[in-house]
Amino acid sequence: MEGTCITCCFWKRFDANTGECHCKAPLPFNHNPKDQMINFETRWPLTNKEQSCGELKPIPAS
Numbered sequence: 001m002e003g004t005c006i007t008c009c010f011w012k013r014f015d016a017n018t019g020e021c022h023c024k025a026p027l028p029f030n031h032n033p034k035d036q037m038i039n040f041e042t043r044w045p046l047t048n049k050e051q052s053c054g055e056l057k058p059i060p061a062s
Helices: none
Strands: 011-013 018-021 027-030 040-043 046-048
Touching: none
Parallel strands: none
Antiparallel strands: 011 018, 018 046, 027 040
């Protein structure tokens, strides 16, 4: 899994397979796109451990 989210220092793991990408600022997210009111909040992108955004920064070796 070299070059994927699980090996990136920007990735914050939630469970065995998913986490948030903290590489860039959080993005706007609409809770209910069919709602007439604009109901946005910002969130970090939710990603799978095997994904990659291309901004990979490896976790430093201990």
